[in-house]
Amino acid sequence: MHPARKQRLILVLLLVGLSSAAAGFVTYAMRSNMDYFYAPTAFAAGEVPFEKRIRAGGCVVPGSVVRDSDSLDVRFAITDGREQVEVVFNKILPDLFAEGEAAIVTGKLQQGGFVRADQVLAKHDENYTPPEVAETMQNKANCVGDAKI
Template identity: 85%
Template sequence: MHPARKQRLILVVLLVALSSAAVGFVAYAMRSNMDYFYAPTAFAAGEVPFEKRIRAGGCVVPGSIVRDDDSLDVRFALTDGDAELEVVFDKILPDLFAEGEAAVVTGKLQQGGYVRADQVLAKHDESYTPPEVADSMRGKADCQGDAKI
């Protein structure tokens, strides 16, 4: 093989190896930042990993919101029409958060079977429901008064 060709081949192989390593490192770094969405039915079936950051969504069950008198702690339940999921949140809830409305929470499933949420997202108007929630609840739960999702 001609020395110039050999040098080009080594350069190409080195570039491919370095770019593959860079893609691998980026994919590895992003792996810990992914939040997987689960419906309350998946929690009831035991398909959700403990202590891993997840997203869950559904309708806030009417009558399930319980506020602690001494702190900001709030407990409420989300449903997809088939199962309910208890959520504990210790910050200020969004203004549009209400019973019978769609919500998405981000947090970790605890050993007691509830989600310790660090973020709660409430729908922003009467015509919007987060896509993940709408897909998991299609035709099941009455989430907007008398209109089904």
Template identity: 80%
Template sequence: MHPARKQRLILVLVLVALSSAAVGFVTYAMRNNMDYFYAPSAFRAGEVPFEKRIRAGGCVVPGSVQRSGDSLDVRFAITDGEADLEVVFDKILPDLFAEGEAAVVTGKLMRDGTVRADQVLAKHDENYTPPEVAESMAGDASCGHGAKI
């Protein structure tokens, strides 16, 4: 092999190795920032890890919202039509949050089966449905205007 070709081959191999290492380090660093989406029925099936940051979505079950009298604590349930999931939230709820409407919560699954949410997103537009929420809500007519979330 000609020395110039050998030098180029070594340079290309080093660049590929460094690029692969950089992608590996970035992926490793981001693994703690990923929020996996689960439907309430996945919680019932035991597919959701405890104490890891997750997202869950569904319709707020009518009559399930319980507000604390002396703090901001709110307990409510969300459903995907197959199972209900209890959520505990200790901040101010969004203005569009309502019973019978869609919500997506971000938080951690606690050992008692509730989700301790640190963020609640409420339905903001009847025409937009996040793909992962639409899949989990397919066929559930109990949420606001049919299955629209």
């Protein structure tokens, strides 16, 4: 093999190897930032991993919102029309958060069977439902109460 050709081959193989390593590192780094969406039915079936960052969504169950008078702690339940999951949140809720409306929470499932949320997203108007929630909510009847999904 000609020396120049051999040198080009080594360079190409080195670039392919470095590119593959970089792609592997990026993929590995992104794995820790992925949030998987689960409906309340998946919680009841035991499909949700503990202490891993997840998203859950559905309608806020009317009458389930309980606010602590001494802190920002709020407890509420979300449902997909079949099952419910309890959520604990200790920050200020979005202005459009309401009972009977769609919401998505991001947090971790705790050993007590509730989600400790670090973010709550509320439906922002009557014409939009987040895609994750729309998939779990087949029709208006699935949402407990007078919600408009």
